[in-house]
Amino acid sequence: MNIAITGLEAVREIRDGLPVELIDEAIRDGLVTAVEVDQLAVPRKTLAHRRQIGRLSVEQSDRFIRLLRIIATAEDVFESRQKAAIWLRRSTTALEGQSPLQLLDTDAGTREVESLLTRIAHGVAA
Incomplete structure (x- = not known):
């Protein structure tokens, strides 16, 4: 899966x-699980309703793109989908014992994960 929309096109x-x-x-490509989508982007019952409509709401779309953006960033930083997947799901002391994915339910949490990924990319944090 390649979500290549950025900038104003993404908006x-x-x-x-x-x-x-x-x-x-x-989900099919293994980027996220149905449970992760349920917890971080679109609740299962809402997703069933949205299937009938065919499109996500603005808020749901924004949360889902945020999730995909962090996954893509982690894959870039770790240069491996598998390593990124492990890192995203493993608790870390840098995030007070939480996994990066656990923080993606809020914008503030997402910023913390992005900051940590930036530090890792620059060799400041492991």
């Missing part, structure tokens, strides 16, 4: 509501 796509199929594709 337009999010405002229009992303197609529900993107969630299915991300």
Whole structure:
């Protein structure tokens, strides 16, 4: 899966509501699990309703893109999908014993994860 939308194009796509199929594709490609989507982007019951509509809401689209952006950043930093997946799901003292994915339910938590990834990329944190 390659979510290549960025900048103002991403803003337009999010405002229009992303197609529900993107969630299915991300799960099928092993980027996220259905449980992670349920916890971090779109609750299971809401997703079932959104399947009938075909598109996510603006808020759901924004949360889902945020999740995919962090996954892509971690893959870039670790230069491996497998290493990124392990890092995202493993608790770390740098995040007070939480895993990076656990923090992605809020913008503030996402910023902490992004900051940590930046430090790792620059060799400041392990």
